[in-house]
Amino acid sequence: MIRTDSTLAVQITSLNKWYGAFHVLKEVNLTIPSGSRVVICGPSGSGKSTLIRCLNGLEAYQQGTVTLGTVRLGDNARETALARRQTGMVFQNFNLFPHLTVLSNCTLALRRVLGMPRAEAESLARHFLEKVRIPEQADKYPAQLSGGQQQRVAIARALCMNPRLMLFDEPTSALDPEMVKEVLDVMTGLAQEGMTMICVTHEMGFAREVADQIVFMDQGSIVEQASPMTFFSTPTHPRAQSFLHTLLH
């Protein structure tokens, strides 16, 4: 069980990012209280993936601040590394290490970053593989698993590091439809335990059920931010209205 007070709050202030001349994030402000679940959605190219990649330093930004808990990213390398260590990330394409077994995928950071002895790391990894309901796959290689199983391994791998904030970057977009549910179920379970979660996803059923805040982005800006109930019943921004219209009909 994750204690709410052990999770991270996130504060994004006046964030601006350019790719060359292209202004990809425009004046983004977002407050994410500890233990809350935020779903970020919007058309492709709206900057949602870029935004969450800024939260663990995978993308650099030119202006603004990102604060995880009490640590401001980029203040110094050590603090950024610390903040990153408290953040788990799940990628669209899983990004499992294909040359390592499922178990080694999970234990690599435990052993190399935390210096945990092998036996302890393996038992912790098995605990999280059990949690994502694939303990029996521990000794296989990623290529031997289905997409849904691989993504659950990726979630277990991130959880092993005891993160206080989980970032999901379109975690089900690369999956066959019938595998989406097994991944969403794991994510829902995690949400129920009180983990701070930020998910970029188009799974509106998941958003409605799990999120307590929906953020809608368009062309690099947050154009609408509301509770799921408000967002799905009475979206105010025309771009959000047309997005929901195409998605739900």
Place this chain on the structure above:
Amino acid sequence: MSILEIWLGILQGFRVTALVTLYGLVFAIPFGLVFGVAQYMTTGPARFVVTSVIEFWRSSAVIILLFVFYYALPLAGLALSAMTVSAMVLGLNIGGYASQAVRAGLQALDRGQKEAGQALGLSRSTILLRIELPQALVAMSPTFINQLIQLVKATSLVSLVTLSDMTFRAKEISQIEYDPVPIYSSLLLAYFIVCYPVALFGRWVERRINPVREARCAV
């Protein structure tokens, strides 16, 4: 001179051929690894220096390097043995090629591999040693075997700096016997007999160290 005698004569050079190959690897492997990784990791002036060293060894004619290092260095007061010069020149030349295979292998990896390591908090060196290099080296293993075979064949040049390898022995015999056809045909076959097992060994290694590819076949 019977074919058997020709073969025994050529065989006397086998030890030198094998030694130049082995010592050549002592230069080639570290050079290829270190410079390939360095070219991948550096930018700006540092990368220019790394690239210049690689290009010197890769783009110079081996036969001329052999002559220069063997005959010219003593004039500068540095006399290296024929074996050292041969191993160094052949090794660093092949190492230059190998460095490009190492770099290409690293560059071809999905960017997500490095990012997943960063997201887990791994240091840059751990990402390189535990995630990137193992995959890059496995992917490039057929290229490395190619280069090993090229190294074996390139050792035939060392006869020019007085080492009595298989080619040197064949030339000697041919000068005595005035019968080049059976002698050089035997020499041709001798290199094939040395190189073909290396190719077979390469295929075996590929199967051994590539559980992922095997796994894909199994699914």
